[in-house]
Amino acid sequence: xxxxxxxxxxxxxxxxxxxxxxxxxxxxxxxxxxxxxxxxxxxxxxxxxxxxxxxxxxxxxxxxxxxxxxxxxxxxxxxxxxxxxxxxxxxxxxxxxxxxxxxxxxxxxxxxxx
Amino acid sequence: xxxxxxxxxxxxxxxxxxxxxxxxxxxxxxxxxxxxxxxxxxxxxxxxxxxxxxxxxxxxxxxxxxxxxxxxxxxxxxxxxxxxxxxxxxxxxxxxxxxxxxxxxxxxxxxxxx
Numbered sequence: 001x002x003x004x005x006x007x008x009x010x011x012x013x014x015x016x017x018x019x020x021x022x023x024x025x026x027x028x029x030x031x032x033x034x035x036x037x038x039x040x041x042x043x044x045x046x047x048x049x050x051x052x053x054x055x056x057x058x059x060x061x062x063x064x065x066x067x068x069x070x071x072x073x074x075x076x077x078x079x080x081x082x083x084x085x086x087x088x089x090x091x092x093x094x095x096x097x098x099x100x101x102x103x104x105x106x107x108x109x110x111x112x113x114x
Numbered sequence: 115x116x117x118x119x120x121x122x123x124x125x126x127x128x129x130x131x132x133x134x135x136x137x138x139x140x141x142x143x144x145x146x147x148x149x150x151x152x153x154x155x156x157x158x159x160x161x162x163x164x165x166x167x168x169x170x171x172x173x174x175x176x177x178x179x180x181x182x183x184x185x186x187x188x189x190x191x192x193x194x195x196x197x198x199x200x201x202x203x204x205x206x207x208x209x210x211x212x213x214x215x216x217x218x219x220x221x222x223x224x225x226x227x228x
Contacts, residue, residue, distance in 0.1 A: 006156075032215040043118070043205055043219035044157070089156055093215045099170040100145065100214025104156035 002027060004092050006105025013112050019077040021108045023090035026071065030092040034102070035064065035075045038087045047088075048075070080112045116140065118220035120206050126226045127196055135191040135223045139208030146189050147217060148181060149173075151203040160204075163189060196227045 005024045013019045023033075031052055036044035050057045050064040050073065057064045063076040077084055087109050091102040119138045127133050139146050148160040159173040163183045174180070178196075183189040193200055203224050207217040 034215070036219075041221075043221045046216065046218065049216070091157075095215055098214075099162040099164075100209065100217070101147065101159045101162055101170065101173075102149075102157070102215070102217060103159070104149075106156045107154075 002103055004090060004103050004105045006090050006108060008108060009106065010109045011111070013080045013110065015080065015082060015112055015114050017080050017112075019080045019084070019110055019112070020074055021088055021090070021110075022072065022074045023092075023105050024070075024072045025092050025103075027092070027094070028071070029094045030103075031095045032093040033064070033066065033073050034091050034093075035062075036089045036091065036104075038089065038107075044089060077110075080110075082112045082114050085110055085112050118206055118208055118218055120204075120220040120223050122223060123221065124224045124226075126228065128228055129198060130195055132192065132194045133196055133225065135193075135204050135225070137189045137191070137206030137208075137220060139187065139189070139206070140210075140218060141187075142210065143208035143218075144186060144211040145209045145214050145217075146183060147207040147209075148189070148191050149205045149207065149219075150175075151205055151222070153202070157205060160191070193225075196225075198227050201225055201227045 034049035035047045038044040061078045066073045090105040146163040149157040162170040178194045181191045203222040205222045207219045
């Protein structure tokens with residue numbers, strides 16, 4: 001119930017292509033779904049986040065698609081660049097009266113080839 | 115402004131020794147979290163502080179792990195009698211009051227237990 005499952009584990013995309021990473025959850029009490037980007041030797045950085053009242057959120061080349069009925073959400077990186085090569089983590093959290101702790105997926109290592 | 119800082123950045127210790135890891139959150143952030151990231155894995159929640167109190171310690175893996183926070187600022191994570199399985203990156207995050215789920219991470223402390 002507390003798990004967030006992320007796929008694929010690794011992804012190789014050509015420069016200019018679209019990178020897609022998927023996550024699924026079980027706990028319907030989750031109401032906040034962020035994506036974090038982590039470069040080697042660095043802490044995770046918040047990239048973009050969504051709440052269940054919308055089905056899509058876009059910030060620049062990054063888009064989250066959210067399917068509440070399927071309990072799935074995904075990150076799309078448009079026009080992928082070599083600088084996007086990093087590990088991406090999805091997460092989920094219960095808000096409102098809870099601690100805000102994040103439950104993370106296992107991570108996806110993205111390599112964008114020039 | 116300054117982000118979350120952690121020290122030391124790296125720590126090598128011998129099995130059985132105690133270690134202390136420090137976190138300085140973003141100024142004014144009332145919430146502070148500790149997470150653990152094992153090699154190639156996602157982040158695991160350890161403990162949550164609101165002010166100087168820890169209402170959620172559910173992620174601490176054993177009684178060898180403890181944490182405290184003082185002055186609603188600095189936090190210290192202590193691991194007693196370290197074991198090899200404690201080797202991981204320990205990450206601290208903070209968030210502002212009213213936005214618990216929006217967490218900003220430090221660079222982490224890489225702990226290696228020999």
